[in-house]
Amino acid sequence: MECETVNERTVAGNYSEDFCARGDAMDSSDGFCNVEGKRTSHPPAQYSDPSTIVPPKSLPELIERLHDIFANEDISIEYVQKLMASYKSNPREWKKFAKFDKHRYTRNLVDEGNGKFNLMILCWNEAQGSSIHSHANSHCFLKVLDGSVKEEMFYWPGNTDQAEAMDEDGGERKEGRSENNDENSGMQKWADNQLMRNECGYINDDIGLHRVENPSHIDKAVTLHLYSPPFDECECFDQRTGKQTTSKVTFWSKYGKRTPFGRHPNRQISCSTEAENN
Numbered sequence: 001m002e003c004e005t006v007n008e009r010t011v012a013g014n015y016s017e018d019f020c021a022r023g024d025a026m027d028s029s030d031g032f033c034n035v036e037g038k039r040t041s042h043p044p045a046q047y048s049d050p051s052t053i054v055p056p057k058s059l060p061e062l063i064e065r066l067h068d069i070f071a072n073e074d075i076s077i078e079y080v081q082k083l084m085a086s087y088k089s090n091p092r093e094w095k096k097f098a099k100f101d102k103h104r105y106t107r108n109l110v111d112e113g114n115g116k117f118n119l120m121i122l123c124w125n126e127a128q129g130s131s132i133h134s135h136a137n138s139h140c141f142l143k144v145l146d147g148s149v150k151e152e153m154f155y156w157p158g159n160t161d162q163a164e165a166m167d168e169d170g171g172e173r174k175e176g177r178s179e180n181n182d183e184n185s186g187m188q189k190w191a192d193n194q195l196m197r198n199e200c201g202y203i204n205d206d207i208g209l210h211r212v213e214n215p216s217h218i219d220k221a222v223t224l225h226l227y228s229p230p231f232d233e234c235e236c237f238d239q240r241t242g243k244q245t246t247s248k249v250t251f252w253s254k255y256g257k258r259t260p261f262g263r264h265p266n267r268q269i270s271c272s273t274e275a276e277n278n
């Protein structure tokens, strides 16, 4: 799948616009919304109300439920986010997927979600981090299984007009997408988040770009990521210049077994010094 440019964005999946853009911008009447906050989607009743979620007892049960949810055209982001958060991390269940590398963080495929999503475990050694990256118009859920991660949020390059206008208005900076794509203006950060064990975050390209790292110099971190629709390329960005580069998404392991990329890391297409990017 080709990653589009910022000014030529397309929806990469036939149900993407039925997602809510932000988990905290829900229509209070029923919890579903589109980017503008208007009600547009109609997930099945059993996958609509997060207050009805019974925490999955295991990782396999979580995966089974995700399959059921993503078999539908309409999805509630809030429901998926809270379902993933409700799973109580059990290392015995995910340890076989958690393969670390001393040089960089690793991406390890857990489940292909019947083509609707990719579920993967990312392993972060002490102080390892990603580049600043986009998500190919997909939806990204990020749950912490072990340790914690720091998430730095950035506007798209050249998004200074939007940032200044919002500052003057005293408004809160929330969305990071802009039609202005001046790659020479560098990257502007608008938030720092920290996600602790079992918490689940969410991002898409309308919200902005992010960089994820394990802030600890003592402990490792492990995170569970769901991307829908799946993608195999995305854009990463130089923080100083805003210059963007297309990067291949590769797996260090699949279903608990090392891949050729994992055995021969130099074959991976890398983004500057980072072979992994999202």
Ligand SMILES: [Fe+2]
Binding pocket: 133, 134, 135, 140, 210, 212, 277, 278
């Ligand atoms: Fe990401």
